[in-house]
Amino acid sequence: MNILVTGAAGFIGFHLCRRFLSMGFHVTGLDNLNPYYSVALKKERIALLSADAKFRFVKEDMGDRASMDRLFDAGGFNYVVNLAAQAGVRHSLKCPEDYINANIIGYFNILENCRQHKVDHFVFASSSSVYGLNTKMPFSVHDNVDHPISLYAASKKSNELMAHSYSYLFGLPCTGLRFFTVYGPWGRPDMALFLFTKAIIEGNPIQVFNHGQMERDFTYIDDIVEGVVRVTQNIPKPNPDWNPASPDPSSSVSPYKLYNIGNNNSVTLLQFIEAIEEALGKEAIKEFLPLQPGDVPATCADIDDLIKDVGFKPATNIKTGIANFIAWYRDYYGQ
Structure with a gap:
């Protein structure tokens, strides 16, 4: 099996x-190593992967069509898993x-090549x-999602629509995965867990948005990976019961499917911080702030289809997941 992971x-x-x-x-890993966060951290990840002879790293930008064609x-x-994206809701307000x-x-260049090469x-x-503005909980892939509140969210919704059009027109099997707040070892330095851990250890205040009442369906990285692996090997088929008079957004008459991958269990930001404090054995200095533009107040995943x-x-609870992250953080930074 030959897999491309962007x-x-x-x-x-x-x-x-x-x-x-x-x-x-056999895995080909594509990345442009952009400096949105630490390039050194990204290079260390690639170095670990490159120790396996079955891994090949390609440093190219998805936006370069000629490079993607050659790749x-x-x-x-056989399979392509597209994880490359410009991440971050707040960054999208500054650099749309x-x-x-x-x-x-970049996403289009990957999608078009998947069509041409019959992936x-x-x-x-x-x-x-x-x-976005949906308030019905838990969030279901069967519900309409036409009201994103950030360009990041709108770009991800666009990805789903583009994939469906290619699935319908060209029979390309496509599956979209809606991830819910992923955390764990080797995590992103711009995410709350990384920022909070660093600040608490150094004795600096942390910014607690929505006065700590933000609710998130925090999902541990191993659970995300398990879900992706299982879904990748489960090629979607057309839904024979799909009804155009009452269209289900999560499936289609074409080989197309959407899934949530989340913990199906929301916790408040304050509960998340308490788990970090417990794992570190140190209390955080908290600076309470209002909800930020583009952020939704709560998320929770309906995972019945998954x-x-x-x-x-x-099933990984936040105490276990956070303890694993902090053990990695202390080891990685020698603290």
């Missing part, structure tokens, strides 16, 4: 590549063009951010 130097991409390699697959011409990929270049143009299954990362179709339910 965003291989990223948090989820790194862990997914390691898992595929452990399964004996696919030589690749012979980054999201168009990476999440729309068996195209799997792509969406986001819980697509639920359980039904691939038999998997994420």
Whole structure:
């Protein structure tokens, strides 16, 4: 099995590549090593992956169509998992063009090459951010998501629509995965767990948005990877019961499917911080702030379809997941 993982130097991409390699697959990892956060951290992830002879790293930008054409011409990929994207809701308020270049143009170049090279299954990362103004909990893939509140969320919704059009027109099997607040070892330095841990250890205040009442469905990285691996090997088929008079957004008459991958259990930001404090044995200095533009106050994943179709339910609790992260953080930074 020959797999392309885009965003291989990223948090989820790194862990997914390691898992595929452990399964004996040949993995090509694509990444442009952009400086949105520490390039050194990304390079260390790639160095670990490169210790396996079945891994090949390609440093190119998805936005470069000619490079993507050459990659696919030589690749012979069975599966493609697209995790590369410009991440971050708040960054999209300041640098919106980054999201168009990476999440729309770069994504299109991958999608078009999957069509031309008749890839068996195209799997792509969406986001819980697509639920936008929705308040019905838990968030369901069967609900309409037409009201995003950030350009990041709009770009991810666009990815879902683009994939569906290719699935319908060209029969390309496509599966979109809406991830819910992923955390764990080797995580992103711009995410709350990393920022909070660093600040608490150093005795600096942490910024607690929405006065700590933000609710998130925090999902441990190993659970995310397990879900992606199972879904990747479960190629979608057309839904024979799909009704155009009452269209289900999560499936289609074409080989297309959407899944949530979350813990199905929301906790408040204050509960999350308490778990960090407990693992560190040190209390945080908290600076309470209002809800930020583009942020949704709460998320929670309905994962019934994931359980039904691939038999998997994420189950790592935040105390275990946070303890694992902090053990990695202390080791990585020698603290």
